[in-house]
Amino acid sequence: MMKKKLKTPLKGKLEEVCYNKGVSFTKKLGKTMAEEVAIRTAYITLAQLLKMENLIASGGQAKAFLADVIIQVNGEDENRRGKKLYPGDNVVIQGEKYQIVGLSAEELAEEAEKKAILERFAKSQKRLDEKNRQKRNSQSAKKAKSRSKYPSGPGSWN
Structure with missing residues (x-):
């Protein structure tokens, strides 16, 4: 894996762009950045997030998925499919990080x-x-x- 420093660091922080098999992704201080999930409503449920990210095909599969996989919401383990996620919440699913964001002004x-x-x-x-x-x-x-x-x-x- 080759590492290449950016000429202009984003937001003033040291970042590296890693190239692995032609796919690039950004690392921030050794941790992968969270993928932003924009929502149009005040909140979404955990099952809706799983469906949006194509981790499950239907809401009925959420219960079985949550029984098998550990999901953390804001650093705490969560197994309720109806858990409400608001803008600003951080979710970790199988090592993938997601940040819930609302619409901009x-x-x-x-x-x-x-x-x-x-x-x-x-x-x-x-x-x-x-x-x-x-x-x-x-x-x-x-x-x-x-x-x-x-x-x-x-x-x-x-």
Whole structure:
């Protein structure tokens, strides 16, 4: 394994980039950096994290997985699949480190903007649907009136 020092250390700390079989990963002071898992809600459960990281295929497998594997949440062993993970929590699963992070202020503003756009679109669609419904009802009423002007049925055949 070759070690190469970066010309500009990230965030002022000594870091090394290791190349192993063409795959690069970063080491920080001898420890591997935690993978950041961004969440859009206030929290996620441990089972959801396992599914997001493709360690299990479904939530039902979480119980068996937790029985076989030791998972640490913020340095404490955890075996509850419903354990709530909040931004800032650190999770270690089979030697892999994950850090739960929330959305940044910029991403939150972008999400709010998207939500506002969708709400405006839904309101405009609702108005259009209501206008179309009224138009169809008035057209069908006109057709019914026009039909009633002329006699119909067996009595009119004579």
